[in-house]
Structure formats: C-alpha cells, structure tokens
Amino acid sequence: xxxxxxxxxxxxxxxxxxxxxxxxxxxxxxxxxxxxxxxxxxxxxxxxxxxxxxxxxxxxxxxxxxxxxxxxxxxxxxxxxxxxxxxxxxxxxxxxxxxxxxxxxxxxxxxxxxxxxxxxxxxxxxxxxxxxxxxxxxxxxxxxxxxxxxxxxxxxxxxxx
Amino acid sequence: xxxxxxxxxxxxxxxxxxxxxxxxxxxxxxxxxxxxxxxxxxxxxxxxxxxxxxxxxxxxxxxxxxxxxxxxxxxxxxxxxxxxxxxxxxxxxxxxxxxxxxxxxxxxxxxxxxxxxxxxxxxxxxxxxxxxxxxxxxxxxxxxxxxxxxxxxxxxxxxxxxxxxxxxxxxxxxxxxxxxxxxxxxxxxxxxxxxxxxxxxxxxxxxxxxxxxxxxxxxxxxxxxxxxxxxxxxxxxxxxxxxxxxxxxxxxxxxxxxxxxxxxxxxxxxxxxxxxxxxxxxxxxxxxxxxxxxxxxxxxxxxxxxxxxxxxxxxxxxxxxxxxxxxxxxxxxxxxxxxxxxxxxxxxxxxxxxxxxxxxxxxxxxxxxxxxxxxxxxxxxxxxxxxxxxxxxxxxxxxxxxxxxxxxxxxxxxxxxxxxxxxxxxxxxxxxxxxxxxxxxxxxxxxxxxxxxxxxxxxxxxxxxxxxxxxxxxxxxxxxxxxxxxxxxxxxxxxxxxxxxxxxxxxxxxxxxxxxxxxxxxxxxxxxxxxxxxxxxxxxxxxxxxxxxxxxxxxxxxxxxxxxxxxxxxxxxxxxxxxxxxxxxxxxxxxxxxxxxxxxxxxxxxxxxxxxxxxxxxxxxxxxxxxxxxxxxxxxxxxxxxxxxxxxxxxxxxxxxxxxxxxxxxxxxxxxxxxxxxxxxxxxxxxxxxxxxxxxxxxxxxxxxxxxxx
Numbered sequence: 001x002x003x004x005x006x007x008x009x010x011x012x013x014x015x016x017x018x019x020x021x022x023x024x025x026x027x028x029x030x031x032x033x034x035x036x037x038x039x040x041x042x043x044x045x046x047x048x049x050x051x052x053x054x055x056x057x058x059x060x061x062x063x064x065x066x067x068x069x070x071x072x073x074x075x076x077x078x079x080x081x082x083x084x085x086x087x088x089x090x091x092x093x094x095x096x097x098x099x100x101x102x103x104x105x106x107x108x109x110x111x112x113x114x115x116x117x118x119x120x121x122x123x124x125x126x127x128x129x130x131x132x133x134x135x136x137x138x139x140x141x142x143x144x145x146x147x148x149x150x151x152x153x154x155x156x157x158x159x160x161x
Numbered sequence: 162x163x164x165x166x167x168x169x170x171x172x173x174x175x176x177x178x179x180x181x182x183x184x185x186x187x188x189x190x191x192x193x194x195x196x197x198x199x200x201x202x203x204x205x206x207x208x209x210x211x212x213x214x215x216x217x218x219x220x221x222x223x224x225x226x227x228x229x230x231x232x233x234x235x236x237x238x239x240x241x242x243x244x245x246x247x248x249x250x251x252x253x254x255x256x257x258x259x260x261x262x263x264x265x266x267x268x269x270x271x272x273x274x275x276x277x278x279x280x281x282x283x284x285x286x287x288x289x290x291x292x293x294x295x296x297x298x299x300x301x302x303x304x305x306x307x308x309x310x311x312x313x314x315x316x317x318x319x320x321x322x323x324x325x326x327x328x329x330x331x332x333x334x335x336x337x338x339x340x341x342x343x344x345x346x347x348x349x350x351x352x353x354x355x356x357x358x359x360x361x362x363x364x365x366x367x368x369x370x371x372x373x374x375x376x377x378x379x380x381x382x383x384x385x386x387x388x389x390x391x392x393x394x395x396x397x398x399x400x401x402x403x404x405x406x407x408x409x410x411x412x413x414x415x416x417x418x419x420x421x422x423x424x425x426x427x428x429x430x431x432x433x434x435x436x437x438x439x440x441x442x443x444x445x446x447x448x449x450x451x452x453x454x455x456x457x458x459x460x461x462x463x464x465x466x467x468x469x470x471x472x473x474x475x476x477x478x479x480x481x482x483x484x485x486x487x488x489x490x491x492x493x494x495x496x497x498x499x500x501x502x503x504x505x506x507x508x509x510x511x512x513x514x515x516x517x518x519x520x521x522x523x524x525x526x527x528x529x530x531x532x533x534x535x536x537x538x539x540x541x542x543x544x545x546x547x548x549x550x551x552x553x554x555x556x557x558x559x560x561x562x563x564x565x566x567x568x569x570x571x572x573x574x575x576x577x578x579x580x581x582x583x584x585x586x587x588x589x590x591x592x593x594x595x596x597x598x599x600x601x602x603x604x605x606x607x608x609x610x611x612x613x614x615x616x617x618x619x620x621x622x623x624x625x626x627x628x629x630x631x632x633x634x635x636x637x638x639x640x641x642x643x644x645x646x647x648x649x650x651x652x653x654x655x656x657x658x659x660x661x662x663x664x665x666x667x668x669x670x671x672x673x674x675x676x677x678x679x680x681x682x683x684x685x686x687x688x689x690x691x692x693x694x695x696x697x698x699x700x701x702x703x704x705x706x707x708x709x710x711x712x713x714x715x716x717x718x719x720x721x722x723x724x725x726x727x728x729x730x731x732x733x734x735x736x737x738x739x740x741x742x743x744x745x746x747x748x749x750x751x752x753x754x755x756x757x758x759x760x761x762x763x764x765x766x767x768x769x770x771x772x773x774x775x776x777x778x779x780x781x782x783x784x785x786x787x788x789x790x791x792x793x794x795x796x797x798x799x800x801x802x803x804x805x806x807x808x809x810x811x812x813x814x815x816x817x818x819x820x821x822x823x824x825x826x827x828x829x830x831x832x833x834x835x836x837x838x839x840x841x842x843x844x845x846x847x848x849x850x851x852x853x854x855x856x857x858x859x860x861x862x863x864x865x866x867x868x869x870x871x
Contacts, residue, residue, distance in 0.1 A: 018355060067360075
C-alpha cells in the first residue's frame with residue numbers, strides 16, 4: 001500500500017541523499033518525493049510517498065527516525081490530510097481546437113500559462129485523481145510534454161505536521 | 162613448508178636483528194602522560210566505565226572540555242582539531258598521514274597529551290581504533306588523509322557500524338574551492354560512507370569546528386553506538402579561529418530512549434514470572450550498555466538459562482552454569498535446542514541475526530518474545546515481540562529486577578534448567594579423547610589449552626573471521642565483558658589482528674591474543690610493523706590449515722567437494738615473515754608441542770606469532786547448514802554413543818542422511834597422506850539414535866505454547 005510521509009529535516013547539503021539512500025538501501029521504492037524549505041529556513045519538509053507493506057513501512061519510519069538530520073516524521077496516510085500536486089501540460093493545440101482545450105482547462109480550474117502557434121501550456125493543481133482525469137481528457141488532443149511535481153501534503157486544522 | 166620447530170626463545174630470533182620490540186626506531190614517540198598512566202594501571206574498572214557512560218549521556222565532553230589552557234586562544238583549524246581531541250580526553254589516536262592531513266599532523270606534533278599510533282594501512286588504523294574502543298569502552302579515534310586514505314577506512318567503518326562500536330574518524334579533504342572538481346586525492350568520503358556511518362559531517366566553516374567534534378563524540382558514544390565521520394577540508398585546517406570548546410551539547414533531533422516504558426516492563430515481568438521454559442538471549446548491547454551484572458542477577462534470580470551471540474560472548478561469565486554459551490550456526494547443540502524449545506525469549510541487546518536464527522519460520526516456534534533494545538528499528542525487524550521495550554539494556558533489566566523483587570517472584574523453571582543441563586552433558590562441544598586425526602593438532606584442543614592458560618578476567622582474545630573464529634567462540638572461556646573481540650555483523654577478515662593491537666594499546670596490562678587464520682592474517686599482516694614500532698606485545702595464534710577453511714568446509718559439505726579457489730598454493734613462511742618484522746615466532750605441527758609453545762608465546766615480552774599447523778580437512782562442528790533450522794544440527798558429539806559426531810536429523814544440502822556419523826574426511830594430499838582416524842569413525846546405527854534423543858514438544862501438547870491472539 002502507499003504511505004504518505006511528511007518528514008521534517010535539517011536544511012543542509014546531503015540530507016536528501018541520506019534520506020533517499022536509506023530508503024533504497026533497505027529495499028523500498030519511492031513513488032514520489034518533494035522537498036523544499038519550510039517557514040523556518042534551517043529546516044526542509046519532504047513529502048515522501050512509498051509503496052510498502054506494513055512491516056516495511058514500520059522499518060522505513062524507524063530507520064528514518066535514526067537519522068540525526070531528521071527532526072520529525074508524520075504519517076499522513078490515513079488522516080484526512082490536504083494533498084496537492086501541480087502539473088504542467090504542453091498540449092498540441094491548432095488554432096481551431098484551442099477553444100475546446102481552454103474549456104477543459106477552465107472546467108478543471110486550471111490556468112493557461114503559455115500559448116504557442118500550435119500548443120497550449122496549462123498549469124493545474126489538485127489531487128492526483130483530478131489531475132489523472134484531466135490528463136486522460138487532454139491525451140485526446142496530444143500531449144507534447146508533461147511534468148508533475150509529486151504530492152505535497154499537510155494535516156488539517158491545528159495539528160502540527 | 163618445513164615441519165620442524167623453529168626459534169625456541171633460547172635461540173633468540175632477535176639476535177643480530179637491528180630492531181627489538183622495546184626499541185621502536187621508526188616513529189617519534191610522544192611523551193604521553195595519560196597513556197603512560199594507563200600503562201601502569203589495570204585497565205578500566207566497571208565504575209569508571211559506568212562513569213564514562215553517564216558522562217556520554219549527559220552531553221558533556223569526556224575530557225576537560227573548555228577547562229584547558231587552549232581555551233580562548235587564537236589558533237589554526239588544525240590546532241583546534243587537536244585541542245578538541247584533548248578537550249575530549251583523547252590519549253590515543255590511530256592514523257596515517259597524507260597531503261590533506263598534513264596540517265593536522267603538524268599540529269599533532271606539538272601535543273603532549275595524544276599518543277599517535279602510526280598504522281601501515283588506513284584499514285588497519287580503523288580496526289585498531291575499533292579494538293581499542295571495544296576493549297576499553299572509550300571512543301576510538303582515527304585520523305587519515307583524503308582520497309585513498311579515506312576510502313581505505315570504509316571496511317573499518319562498516320565493521321564498526323555493524324557491531325555498534327563508537328568511533329570518530331577524521332579525514333582530510335581537498336580545499337573547499339576544489340571540492341567536486343576531481344582534484345588530486347579527492348574522494349566524496351561523506352557520500353561513500355553514508356550507508357555505514359551513524360552520522361557524518363563535512364566541515365563547512367571553522368565556526369562549527371568545536372561543536373562538530375563535541376557532537377561527533379556525543380553521537381558516537383550514546384544511544385546505539387556507532388562510527389561518526391568528520392571530513393575536514395584542508396583550507397579550514399589552515400584558517401585561524403578562536404578556540405572555544407562547548408561543555409555541553411544537545412541535539413534536538415537526536416534523543417535516544419534510555420528508560421524503558423513502565424507498563425511494558427510490568428508486562429515483561431508478568432511473563433518472566435510465569436514462564437516455565439524461559440531463555441535469555443544476550444547480545445552485544447549488554448556489553449555496550451554495561452548491563453552484565455543486571456543480566457546475571459536476572460538469570461540467577463529467576464533461574465533463566467542464557468545463550469550468547471558472538472558479540473554477547475563475554476557478557477556473561479562462562480563459569481556461570483546458567484550460561485549455555487554460543488547459539489546459532491556454530492552454537493552448541495544444547496544451546497540451539499534450548500532456543501528451539503523455550504517458551505519465552507528475553508532478548509537483551511540482540512538483533513536476531515540470521516546466523517543466530519537459522520531458518521526463520523522454524524526459529525523458536527513456541528516462544529513468546531520480550532525484546533529489549535535501545536534501537537527501536539531492531540524491534541520487530543526480524544521477529545515480532547509480544548513485549549517490545551525500547552531502552553538502555555542496563556536500565557531496563559534493572560527495572561525488571563526491581564519489579565521482580567517487589568512482587569517477590571520465585572523461579573518456576575527448575576525442570577527446564579535441569580533439561581538444559583542434561584542436554585549440555587550429552588552433547589559437549591568437544592571431548593578431550595576425541596581426536597579426529599591422531600598425531601595431528603586439533604585446533605579445538607589448542608584453544609582449550611590456550612583458554613586454560615589465560616586469565617579469563619584480565620586477558621583479551623580477538624579473532625579474525627572463519628573457522629578459527631568459531632572454534633574460539635566455542636572454546637575460549639571468558640569471565641569479563643570486553644575480553645572477547647570479534648567482527649560479528651560484517652565478518653571482516655583482517656579485523657582481528659589490528660583489533661588486537663588496539664586492544665593491547667588500550668589495555669597494556671592485559672595479555673592480548675589474536676586468534677587468526679592463515680587467510681585472514683594476510684589481509685592486514687603489514688600491521689606487524691605497527692606492533693613492533695609501538696612496542697605492542699600482542700600475541701598471534703595462527704590456526705594454519707593452508708586454506709580458506711570456512712569456505713573450504715562449505716564446499717566440502719554443500720558443493721560436492723569442488724574446492725574452487727580455497728586452497729592456498731603460495732602461503733609465505735609465516736615464521737620467517739614475522740621475524741622479518743622483528744617479531745619472535747615459532748611453528749608447531751604435533752600435539753606434543755602445544756603446551757610448551759603456548760607457554761613460550763604467552764611468556765614472550767614482545768610480539769609473538771605461533772604458527773599452528775592443522776589438517777585442512779578439520780571441520781567446525783556442530784554446524785547448522787545455511788537455511789536450515791537451528792536444531793537441525795550436523796556433527797554434534799553425543800557422549801551416550803561413545804563420543805561420536807552425529808547428524809541426528811534432517812538432510813544437509815550435501816545429502817547427508819539422518820542417523821549417520823559425520824566421518825572425518827581424508828587429510829588434504831598436500832599437507833599429509835590420506836589417513837583415517839580410529840576414534841571417530843564408528844557409525845551409529847539407527848537403533849542407537851534413539852527416539853528419546855530429544856523430547857517431542859508440539860504446540861498442541863504444550864501448556865505454555867503461545868495461544869492465538871496473544
């Protein structure tokens with residue numbers, strides 16, 4: 001099953017490598033990983049999605065806890081955490097079909113961020129399932145390029161994670 | 162190879178040699194007050210070790226900290242590194258210089274407090290620091306240069322990591338400006354060692370220098386100990402700074418749990434109180450947390466037999482009848498049977514290594530498990546415990562003892578203890594009259610004799626890795642912790658000899674013997690120069706079978722005797738080689754020579770190598786085949802059948818069938834003609850291998866068997 005981990009780490013060179021190295025060394029695969037500084041510039045937050053069984057997941061979190069660079073690990077898997085992902089699509093768009101594509105984008109509350117002679121670049125955010133659905137629709141027009149950020153997550157309410 | 166005895170001490174091997182063990186001529190000896198003081202003393206007492214541990218946990222430096230004359234002075238980064246080591250009370254530094262470490266070595270030249278031990282290879286330096294740390298309980302410290310100097314430390318660091326040994330390794334690095342440009346002797350040692358360090362630092366600024374050292378010593382020595390690397394770019398070593406050493410450090414992201422959860426302790430006590438077949442599994446954590454006395458108290462109070470892992474070996478006195486000794490692949494049959502048939506395992510500082518558990522699905526099938534470990538990641542990694550207790554072994558076991566006293570618990574395990582003792586009587590490791598090859602030296606007998614001649618309280622035995630290691634594990638009797646040193650987790654050939662040098666430097670008053678094989682000793686044999694150069698009177702007992710014995714044994718048993726690359730064709734004359742290094746040495750090949758030779762070795766003032774020629778075909782028994790259950794044992798001796806080795810049940814991968822005697826194999830053609838033994842070849846008939854060989858215990862019939870849902 002897929003687990004969502006929010007990991008607060010020291011913002012120093014090499015920390016990403018410590019975390020990813022540890023997970024892969026122990027035989028697990030990272031589905032997606034995002035990392036960026038937090039409100040405190042000395043710390044970064046990683047959102048890691050790993051595919052593991054329960055025992056494996058427990059090992060990953062325990063081993064991560066042992067890293068001196070790791071401050072805190074929150075499991076956001078079963079909580080009703082807010083999950084978001086950002087995606088950029090570059091879609092084939094001849095002038096006569098542009099209109100349809102823009103309509104799809106607006107249904108998904110996505111933005112057109114660039115227009116070329118025969119292409120449109122769309123920026124969309126949302127949950128993975130929404131973005132998957134949008135991707136399916138756009139595929140019919142021809143997707144020239146696609147980039148997804150991977151998931152970021154945060155707990156709801158006052159919980160500090 | 163000649164088979165004559167060489168160099169009795171009467172004909173001094175050093176006669177005519179320009180070098181003598183007590184006159185080092187190739188290194189500058191620092192005047193080292195604290196190391197000299199230790200040389201006069203009698204090692205470190207338990208109280209001193211406990212004080213060290215308390216100091217470590219408190220976050221305070223091991224030495225004077227800021228209370229030195231160097232505090233507040235302006236100095237170079239290199240001088241600050243040496244001052245930091247002095248502030249941590251470091252008296253011994255193992256290392257090897259080079260271009261990017263030269264400034265640090267220059268600063269070291271002025272130190273009157275730190276004794277530098279010049280190794281002959283960086284791997285040797287790390288193993289020496291490791292042996293020093295394991296023998297004394299202090300942090301071992303290593304200084305090497307960048308590039309190859311640093312990469313040569315990797316095996317040593319990995320060895321320390323697997324066995325949880327506190328080390329601080331300082332490596333020189335190229336200047337900050339050229340990092341990442343493939344500069345001369347540049348290696349990303351922080352990246353290379355990442356999987357095998359507890360933590361590492363790449364020093365970025367001298368502002369962090371002293372705090373980095375304090376953190377490194379703190380991290381290495383607390384929680385589950387381990388190696389910490391500090392990589393120092395050489396421009397920082399030259400930059401000026403003001404020296405201020407922190408007297409206390411806290412790391413918010415690093416807070417090991419020492420005290421066990423009270424509720425879990427109560428649950429454990431409840432299980433221990435009622436268990437009719439309890440068993441303690443004692444691992445290296447008992448040694449590193451100084452929990453030996455507490456574990457013995459628990460064992461005696463509740464009459465719980467104990468088995469030991471390789472790293473837990475010296476944690477319990479061998480003379481204590483409750484100590485059943487080695488368990489696992491080459492453990493005794495009685496210990497393995499106890500492990501299989503017990504109904505409660507109390508694992509203390511042990512991690513259920515595959516060499517201990519054998520086939521996991523058949524491991525301890527009736528046992529509930531109480532697992533005590535300071536590392537939460539070890540709990541549930543291999544075997545799910547009924548009661549997990551994260552904490553320091555000493556504090557947790559003491560809490561269990563106190564609770565048992567409070568409820569006035571009385572042991573209920575008498576039948577079980579009696580059963581274990583009967584098993585021990587029936588299946589000894591070895592019987593003195595059991596000679597596999599008459600007129601040839603049996604290594605088991607050599608080690609029994611060595612063990613008798615050593616003070617089990619105040620001597621240190623280190624081992625290399627292989628057959629000799631397992632024989633040493635089985636036959637060397639120890640009474641004190643930190644007197645048996647071996648590479649357990651990583652199984653590093655080349656570890657034992659340098660580790661012995663480090664142990665002897667840490668405990669100069671103790672007799673230190675390295676038990677080596679002719680394969681392993683050649684992996685760091687250059688350290689003979691380190692021993693002679695530093696006047697380290699270490700003894701090497703070389704169990705010489707002219708082969709890579711352990712792999713040879715596996716090939717014999719499991720690979721149809723296809724001896725692929727395990728028989729040496731070009732071993733050196735070890736006696737001459739030792740002499741070339743300025744050592745005394747001797748070779749023996751007949752059982753009658755054992756006693757005299759051991760006496761001469763132990764009496765020698767300087768380093769001494771004793772080359773003991775044994776048959777290549779000598780096999781380490783008993784043995785559990787890889788992948789087999791640990792009670793499925795090949796080659797245990799059964800005294801009720803007249804002391805024959807038997808394979809009682811099951812099939813080994815080589816197809817040995819149940820109920821046959823594991824017959825000694827013909828001697829290797831090159832070492833001697835094939836001759837058969839008389840004593841051990843008797844075949845036990847099926848009838849003799851009675852069904853009573855072990856009690857039949859099934860989960861259904863057993864009232865103490867774990868029930869569903871517990």
